[in-house]
Amino acid sequence: MSTTSTSTTPQPVVDLIGRANRLGSDPANTNYAGGNASAKGSVADPVTAEAVEVMWVKGSGGDLGTLTEKGLAALRLDRMRALVDVYPGVEREDEMVAAFDFCLHGPQSAAPSIDTAMHGLVEAAHVDHLHPDAGIAIATAADGEALTKEIFGGRVAWVPWRRPGFQLGLDIAAIKAENPGAIGVILGGHGITAWGDTSEECEANSLDIIGTAAAYIEQHGKANPFGPPIEGYDPLPEEERRARAAALAPVLRGMASTDRAQVGHFTDADVVLDFTSRAEHPRLAALGTSCPDHFLRTKVRPMVLDLPPTAPIEDVVARLAELHAQYREDYARYYDEHAVADSPAMRGADPAIVLVPGVGMFAFGADKQTARVASEFYINAINVMRGAEAISTYSPIDEAEKFRIEYWLLEEAKLQRKPKPKPLATRVALVTGAASGIGLATARRLAAEGACVVIADLDPEKATAAAAELGSTDVAIGLAADVTDEDQIAAAFDAACLAFGGVDLVVNNAGLSVSKPLAETTAADWDLQHDVMARGSFLVSREAARVMRAQDMGGDIVYIVSKNAFFAGPNNIAYGATKADQAHQVRLLAAELGEDGIRVNGINPDGVVRGSGIFAGGWGAKRAAVYGVEEEKLGEFYAQRTLLKREVLPEHVANAVYALTAGDLSHTTGLHVPVDAGVAAAFLR
Template sequence: MTSPVEALLRRSHALGADPRNTNYAGGNTSAKGTAADPVTGSETELMWVKGSGGDLGTLSEAGLAVLRLDRLRALAGVYPGVEREDEMVAAFDHCAFGRGGAAPSIDTAMHGLVDAAHVDHLHPDAGIAIATAADGPELTRRIFGDRVVWVPWRRPGFQLGLDIAAVKAGNPRAIGCILGGHGITAWGDTSAACEAGSLEIIRTAEAYIAEHGRPDPFGAVLPGREPLPGPARHARAAALLPLVRGLASTDAPQVGHYTDTPEVLDFLARAEHPRLAALGTSCPDHFLRTKVRPLVLDLPADAPLEAVTARLRELHAAYRADYAAYYERYATPESPPMRGADPAIVLVPGVGMFSFGRDKQTARVAGEFYVNAINVMRGAEALSSYAPIEESEKFRIEYWELEEAKLRRMPAPRPLAARVALVTGGGSGIGAATARRLAAEGACVVVADRDAAAAEKVAAGIGAKAHRTGDAAIAVEMDVTSEEQVAAAVRQAVLAFGGVDLVVNNAGLSLSRSLLETTAADWDLQHDVMARGSFLVSRETARVMIDQAMGGDIVYISSKNAVFAGPDNLAYGAAKADQAHQVRLLAAELGGHGIRVNGVNPDGVVRGSGIFASGWGANRAAVYGVEEERLGEFYAQRTLLKREVLPEHVAAAVFALTGGDLGRTTGLHVPVDSGVAAAFLR
């Protein structure tokens, strides 16, 4: 026999797997049943409900709050009224069964007070379209008859739970309700009946909008707002994103996400988009992530870039002033401080949408939520007119103490949070170790390598623990000797994460030749990869960093050979010396932009090294008269510490230079060589 928890998880996964039913991390589901009290042994009525912040599609038993139903329902007897309903959230702790599982969400009362074994609360686009239509109550009656009841807008909380419980009791034929401005709630005696009720409400709303809605709810296409062709659109997005990301990071660093799906481009091409965007989103789940309204560019898609950037700066200043005024209009002495006045959503007609957040997942989800909002506006305008909840109500939720408490429960950001790192030669050895370390410290990582398969493998490994692989790392194919490939890879980084903040010039190779054996081709190849390649990568990424105006880090993986003279090593040592001096030159040039440039000088890193595996190790072993498999040990024994240098040690030095503790250091070379006295810096 299926347990209530098993049925609940199966239903949650089925509903959460389809974005038509609810948005990521939105909505909640519950089931009621009995379990033995471990103290008394008696059967106890319990409720399992999705906890705060979880996602239906990936919900596990650990993500459920578990409460005693008798105690939860008894709270109605001590309810102090709507003016003090927030006090009831703390009371949920006294209803916990055992340790109670996950933290209960604000919607817990709704699930507990409604007299049904199973309850779903969801945020489907079609349902919210009805909920935000100006004549939503009449539409609800027309579409659903007495099977679905309209509930006027009320902020989520204990009183809303009482309201919905009364609707359920007073409408025995009803399978659920439309929550004004918000979403839907459905119920059932079994998990299957509850799921069927949710889907009936959603699919019926979708079908009604499709059959009865106007074909052009957003109006006619505006001249000059049509989508640019794909390549031109992406080129314009890559040109604008660093500037916009910098503006959106005025109060706190943000990661960016770019969306140019058909529904976004069509919305921005239509005459009504400025009016609708100004009204803002309605569902609390939407505007908590997108802010009350987006920043919208009011120039044609093909306007000169200089004019667009100037206008974006003006609009950003106006947005910040408007947001501060919004805060002042509604803030009370008890309100939390203003969290930041920068936009989370920036709309550029003809190009698409830029969304921002503290990390890639947050930025991506913000964009997904605004797509939900566009779908909601389309449905509401198709049937009626879009009428979101009042701005004052949005403020009450955005600056709700319960939302503030949720933010306080979030873990402290990691040292490299909201930073975007590009690592060349990231498919193996030092580059792979560095990419992994930077990601572990919170950075979004672009793994660049001429070996695309190797880069993909490293990026996939980094992304394995993320919600989506691309939230943590992406792979780009890049030969650092090619200007075109370097520029294209940097554009990919910008389109993926909004910009670049931290660059590791690690790509390299070596050929062990004496002077007389070194050909001009040998010399050119090594200088092309390390000296010229580092220059090209630094130049392209510095352009992005300057546009962002957020500072940045460029780190060169040079070598002890930049200062140490060894035999049969002319081309490699000279190229490394070139890199070492680039560090000093760029530190002097870029310091005014807040960009720090430093270097790391490793000794020979044998294990995991692509260079040593490609024949360099065998050649160096022959030069020194040792077996190749003992080369790492040979290098270690000539050092002061007698310890072999591994890729992870170099990666640690990169993090030390970029993690924040050395924020006033630039132009420095850090030896990671276990102590080679001949390579001491002078």
């Protein structure tokens, strides 16, 4: 076994992390957060200074591709292996997970996963457990055991399906002992496990099994494992395909959110379009996935539309509603048939994956990352089915075993340990004029509170940069949107639907101002401000209502209006009038959209100078001239004329948006909230 390196990190850990990152970063080897890897070595006990054997293994919930030392569980091997003597048998094997805590070495260890026994009980210095598509294809083939022998000879052994746990670790350890020449095993219905005396040998053995399985499928597999094409089910042209996907996304999101709100993800990857265009896809989809990591995220099976991609959209929506009702009935039957006295309550009967032939795949989850990963996992499942059907018949584990894992008490405990969702989790927000000032502050606050955010701005580069500041595309996207252009507004909402499944929260913030006396205000000045703010917010709200009605999940529309909607200031005819228009739109739309559960409210800021694109664009200089103050002191001037004598910042307006939309004001609509530090002349009457 390896010994401790001279650095502060033991050499086996350095080797393990490098191997894990290399293997985990390639989707051909394993899926996101799937699989496990371990290393064993000797370290000095900090209490006795004597050498002790320790195993480092990826902790529960970690990802191999991004694994760091903090993500490892460290266990004393002597204590780990002593658990064999107190093992109460397979009927009580779940109790062993709690026992792993008594084997931990050091205070910084991650929580040990259910796969810990597989690594600790196998007599090898380094062990990998992976979920490669090619390996699972062999594992789910009807004659997987015979194929394993044919493909690998005695180099790789077969392990019949067993739920992950202590007994599976004992099974693999026994098979390794009985097959000293083996480099690993195929786990029936599940994946692969490989080992080696060194990290390099273990990694090479893992890649050998994966590569050999893939090569065999490539060389011996039949040409069209999913059958011939179905007439009329060819993929639509890209532009038409994505337009239909954008139209269906909010409808499907609403269905998938019947039990609890979900975020969506869409893909029209070639592998999905090919699968849904072939004759065997209904049969295979009905069989569901097999690898536990797959179906825990994709559910027992997907919902599959049985209409061609050219069917009228209204027929598709009607059929999807029928299929959704049937899916919920079938899932309830699945739960009732397999649940036992101590099974957790049913978590929800809606699909996580929806396949629409000729269009693509829609995935749903508690957040964007969960939905995206579910989509990636179902693509893994398609690859698995292709491989298994190419050389045999796809034969996943049965429903009873799937239920045992989906509603496993250990899995339920893992779910219960997850942090409480943030207040705006599952909500999708679209903010106009969001690359600076109030819009950017609002986008930041909404994202910080858990929302997915679409930053729409006239400047696409600034919008993209602002979105990147908030996080990955799982958090925010930036796009161009001229709110005076109906087509651009529609495109922005389509992009939101394709990225996140729909839209729940819209902030009409885009604006500008031209400050002039009446005699100097041109018709062009008037038209520009009314086009951007009055007409623009009308167009945005109209598109928002269309999407929100399709979702049938309610929603929020917030107008960033102004104190000037109610206060008559000098030299401000065009701006004040258009803000009054927006203010009345709030009342009108609140009255009209209430029956759809859509709340419409306004916020009336004043004197928001810092960070403001409007003030920086010349408005500040003009207002400073009107009031006879220096431009850089305009914010201070505005503050001194307020009741609270406080300057209003973009973040204060963002706070009001959050207050209106985070749930505590769930019964409030048609309200205007002043955020002006107190301007008596603008009090609402």
